[in-house]
Amino acid sequence: MTEEQIFEKVQAIAAEQLDLDKDEIQLSSNVKEDLDADSLDFFEIMNELEDTFDIELESDENVQTIEDVVKYVKTQLDQK
Numbered sequence: 001m002t003e004e005q006i007f008e009k010v011q012a013i014a015a016e017q018l019d020l021d022k023d024e025i026q027l028s029s030n031v032k033e034d035l036d037a038d039s040l041d042f043f044e045i046m047n048e049l050e051d052t053f054d055i056e057l058e059s060d061e062n063v064q065t066i067e068d069v070v071k072y073v074k075t076q077l078d079q080k
Contacts, residue, residue, distance in 0.1 A: 001077055006053075006070045013048045014066065017041055027067040035066075049073055055080060 007027060015022045018035055031037045037045070046057045049069070055076040063069055 001074070003070050003074055006073050006077075007066070009052055010045075010049065010066060010069050010073065013052065014045055017045050017048065025066060027065065027070065029066045030064055031066065031069070032064070045069075053077060 011022050011025045014020070014025050014031075014035065014037075018025075018037055018041060020035065025035065029035055031042055031045075046069075049055075050057050053073060053076070055073065057072065057076060063072055
């Protein structure tokens with residue numbers, strides 16, 4: 001799976017969780033500062049990604065931007 005395909009899924013999940021338009025979520029978006037996500041929102045996004053991709057994600061990873069999330073998911077998928 002490419003990073004672009006992962007980004008589309010991350011974007012859709014984050015948009016639904018945060019009640020935002022998908023276009024508001026860019027690779028450079030900081031999850032907490034730009035998207036106004038709190039810890040629970042972030043946890044639920046990561047949980048949904050685990051279910052979607054059937055992978056394990058640690059929520060305490062140094063993940064700040066949507067691009068970080070995409071790269072982290074890609075790494076976990078590559079290790080599967």
